[in-house]
Amino acid sequence: MASGTTARERRLVKVREERRRREYDREHTYPGWAKVLENACRDDEELRAILGDSIGNPELMKQRIQERVRKKGRAQFNKSKTGSIVAFKVSFRDFNPLNSFIWFELFGEPTDRDVDLLGGVVQAWYVMGRLGAYNSSNLQLANSMMDYDPSYDSEEASTVMPSSFHDISDVEFQDNWARVWVDLGTSDYLGLDVLLNCLTQLSSEHLGIKQVVFGGKKMGDWEEGMTSSDYGYKHFKI
Incomplete structure (x- = not known):
């Protein structure tokens, strides 16, 4: 798919691909292997780039795959995907801790598994915060020497001013x-x-993250109010 296109243009391409596939179905029996490849594109950015605008046209899809195998070889084509070895960038844009978005740029469109992974991390982070975990006024063990059995003063902990995460949206x-x-x-x-x-480990082993931005009103091609799954919208309920 050509670079520099807008989110709306990319979504229109997806709609055209689906329409093309339905039209082909009406005239032919859509091959099972083509359906498998088409479904795999949702989870594999590289495969989607290989097939491009051939999706919905089995003969053209077959040609694209054959060309790719000839150029790269089967071993390279079947190489498994992992997280990113590149550390993600972190930046702050007028971040207000009481009322701000945190943005995550991924290397590609997330699969349902990716949504669950990132959403699960954020959910766990929120639950810990609601229970008062992020209180730097009570770091007794972090500030103690761990080469011997440390002591913990529960009375001191109980007198520290509580610290609580107030609210969060769905991801x-x-x-x-x-x-x-x-x-x-x-x-x-x-x-x-x-x-x-948490995100550093998630990105390196499971889900590549390109950057994390604290604050900011809009990132990338984000469209406010666009909540249709037909256009690639997904969410994880906290």
């Missing part, structure tokens, strides 16, 4: 962007460090 996805609105309440910025530590 929304459009194309290769995701976002979540947060109100950190009285939680410390320690919570952001915890989130970034």
